[in-house]
Amino acid sequence: KQEVTQIPAALSVPEGENLVLNCSFTDSAIYNLQWFRQDPGKGLTSLLLIQSSQREQTSGRLNASLDKSSGRSTLYIAASQPGDSATYLCAVRQGTDKLIFGTGTRLQVFP
Amino acid sequence: EPEVTQTPSHQVTQMGQEVILRCVPISNHLYFYWYRQILGQKVEFLVSFYNNEISEKSEIFDDQFSVERPDGSNFTLKIRSTKLEDSAMYFCASSGTTGWASGANVLTFGAGSRLTVL
Numbered sequence: 001k002q003e004v005t006q007i008p009a010a011l012s013v014p015e016g017e018n019l020v021l022n023c024s025f026t027d028s029a030i031y032n033l034q035w036f037r038q039d040p041g042k043g044l045t046s047l048l049l050i051q052s053s054q055r056e057q058t059s060g061r062l063n064a065s066l067d068k069s070s071g072r073s074t075l076y077i078a079a080s081q082p083g084d085s086a087t088y089l090c091a092v093r094q095g096t097d098k099l100i101f102g103t104g105t106r107l108q109v110f111p
Numbered sequence: 112e113p114e115v116t117q118t119p120s121h122q123v124t125q126m127g128q129e130v131i132l133r134c135v136p137i138s139n140h141l142y143f144y145w146y147r148q149i150l151g152q153k154v155e156f157l158v159s160f161y162n163n164e165i166s167e168k169s170e171i172f173d174d175q176f177s178v179e180r181p182d183g184s185n186f187t188l189k190i191r192s193t194k195l196e197d198s199a200m201y202f203c204a205s206s207g208t209t210g211w212a213s214g215a216n217v218l219t220f221g222a223g224s225r226l227t228v229l
Contacts, residue, residue, distance in 0.1 A: 034217070043115075043202060044154070044220040089154065097144070097167040098156035099218065 002027045004092055004102035012108040019077040021105045023090035028068050034099065035064050035075050036089040044089065048075070080109045113137040115221035117203050123227045127192050132224045134186045134203030143186045144204040144218065145178065147171075154202070160186065193228045200225050 003026045013019060023033070032051050036044040048057045048064040050073065056065040063076040073090055087106045091099040116135040124130050136143050145157040158168045160178055177189045186205075190197055204218040 036220075041223075041225075043117075043222040044204075046217050046219065049217050091154075097142075097159035098169065099146075099154075100156070101154040103153060 002030075002092065002094060002100050004090060004100050006088075006090060006102040006105050008105060009103065010106040010108075012110065013080060015081060015109055015111050017080050017109075019080050019107070021075040021077070021088050021107070023073040023075070023102050025071045025073075025092050025100075025102075027094065028071050030068065030092045030094055032093050033064075033066055033073050034091050034093070035062075035073075036091065038087040038089055038104070040086075047088075077107075080107075082109050082111055085109050113219070115203055115205055115219050117201075117221035117224050119224055120222065121225045121227070123229065124193055126195060126228055130190045130193055130226060132188045132190075132201050132203075132226070134188075134221055135184055136186055136203065136205030137207075137219055138184070140205035140207050140219075142166075142206045143178075143180070144206075145188045146202045146204065146220075147199040148202065148223075149196075149199045157188075157201075190226075193226075195228050198226055198228045 005024050007022050030052055034049045035047040037047055038044050050057045050066040061078040066073045085108050087104045089101055089104045091101045093099050118133045143160040146154050148154045156169050158172045158178055159166045175191050179187050200223040202223045203221045206218045
């Protein structure tokens with residue numbers, strides 16, 4: 001059974017720092033991995049999707065990498081801003097319709 | 112930018128009552144999903160729906176739950192007899208493709224419907 005874990009569970013940093021959020025999964029047989037952002041009381045916003053054949057994806061200040069063989073993905077946030085404060089979720093899709101979500105990392109960036 | 116719309120944003124109901132949560136997916140999307148998140152827990156898959164039928168469902172999605180796409184635009188989740196443990200945020204999502212069709216299946220989620228069962 002696929003298990004997805006994220007560390008750290010919470011992170012508080014000053015504005016301007018570069019951050020690394022980690023996601024690990026137990027079964028490397030995945031189709032893709034997706035990173036989401038969740039703001040309090042709101043829905044999930046897709047940030048990046050990495051196909052199983054890809055190593056990384058970039059969007060603006062965000063870069064996500066995937067090492068399928070070791071069951072790991074990282075989300076790198078460059079030059080963090082207070083507006084980046086949110087919970088970040090990773091989710092994997094295997095050979096079925098469903099996404100399996102991680103535990104989340106709650107990020108706070110203070111001015 | 113196209114979005115998934117969910118109503119109501121918050122519903123409070125008594126245990127044993129029926130609840131219908133509504134979703135309007137993105138208009139050209141073909142795959143529809145319900146997920147839920149109990150407070151403080153992971154987001155969990157409930158059900159996926161394609162071509163007017165359920166394509167997959169989780170163990171959570173028992174006979175108490177049903178989904179429907181009644182008119183080609185709305186996608187509903189019905190909970191027949193609510194229990195205290197059904198209290199959660201319910202998220203609808205849609206995508207244009209699914210994993211094995213093209214691999215580029217980015218899900219777009221709605222803002223969620225918070226259900227509180229008393």
